[in-house]
Amino acid sequence: MSEKEIRDRLVEHGKELFRAPKQLIRFTGNGKADSLLNDLKNHPHAFVLACVMDRQIKAEKAWIIPYLISQKIDGFSMKRLSALSVEDMRRLMSEPEPLHRFVDKMAVNFYSTVQRIASVYNNNAASIWSDKPSSAEVVYRYLEFDGVGPKIASMAANILARDFKVPFTDYYSIDISADVHIRRVFGRLGLCAADATVEQVIYKARALYPDFPGMMDLPCWEIGRNWCKSRGPECIECYMNDLCPTAKQNEKG
Ligand code: SF4
Structure with a gap:
């Protein structure tokens, strides 16, 4: 599977989130x-x-x-x-x-x-x-x-x-926020080494989608929180599983 296919799917999902109507953002749960x-x-x-x-x-x-x-x-x-x-x-x-x-x-x-x-x-x-x-x-x-x-x-x-759907003239300078979920997902998807640094993940996201590197932020964070958990990924549920090298490897056992 190519890096481009993985990038395209993450960006596609990011665009869906970007175009979704504005709704209340649940920052705290309160x-x-x-x-x-x-x-x-x-x-x-x-x-x-x-x-x-x-x-x-x-x-x-x-x-x-x-x-x-x-x-x-x-x-x-x-x-x-x-x-x-x-x-x-x-x-x-x-x-x-x-x-x-x-x-x-x-x-x-x-x-x-x-x-x-x-x-x-x-x-x-x-x-x-x-x-x-x-x-x-x-x-x-x-x-x-x-x-x-x-x-x-x-x-x-x-x-x-x-x-918040606030308009900007461009999105080039919005980077991915390379937290623990995103670094783990980038590693398992084979976009970076498993032990990649924060800077490596940020620059990889810039290289993959320079127009808006942060477009992949929420998709990767959701994958990490919902399925790609640190103690064991739930690949069957994850929408990246047909492209993901870690899922393929786990299938082979
Ligand atoms: S397919 Fe599995 S290993 Fe790959 S990103 Fe999804 S949960 Fe993680």
Whole structure:
């Protein structure tokens, strides 16, 4: 089976997801928290702040932080948030129990993100993406926030394009987010070595589909979560099984 056939099927599924109608994105599994994060019209800063919090803890725990803060301060307007000092943020993040593994650092990042949205984007975080920018510009604007690296910046741009249906002029700079699922799936599909580094997976995705490397992100993540599990792949259920070298090998026993 050729690499191209594997690429084409992943991209085809990615395009289906990209073209699907917009629906509520389940970031946390908590209805009220997800409503806040999906409300790009009135609370676009909630989505940006959740992205900033998404570091070295489970995604669901990171993405619920804006909602938990909103409960503590009785609202989530930029006016309310920008009145908080960094000390207020540290207290809100640490009491009565810590909201993040790195409370001190994340309190500073939360504070500086609010201040940057207030000063650079005139309190409207949607200005980061609302002028139909290039994908590189959106990733760059994200990288300007404290604590945001290329992985989170690319992930944010991908969610905006694919799930929120925000238009960009191109998608070249949206990379695959090479998490543990995606690295395992790339390895088993024979697209990379089984022990490929994050950088190798990112560059392989760029080589395979330079127009939009992140197009393969969600398909691979879903395959990894649903069937291509670390302790044993369920190849019979997986839609890649007729193309997958690992599935063929497992069949032969
Ligand atoms: S066919 Fe099996 S090994 Fe290949 S990607 Fe699917 S679950 Fe993983």
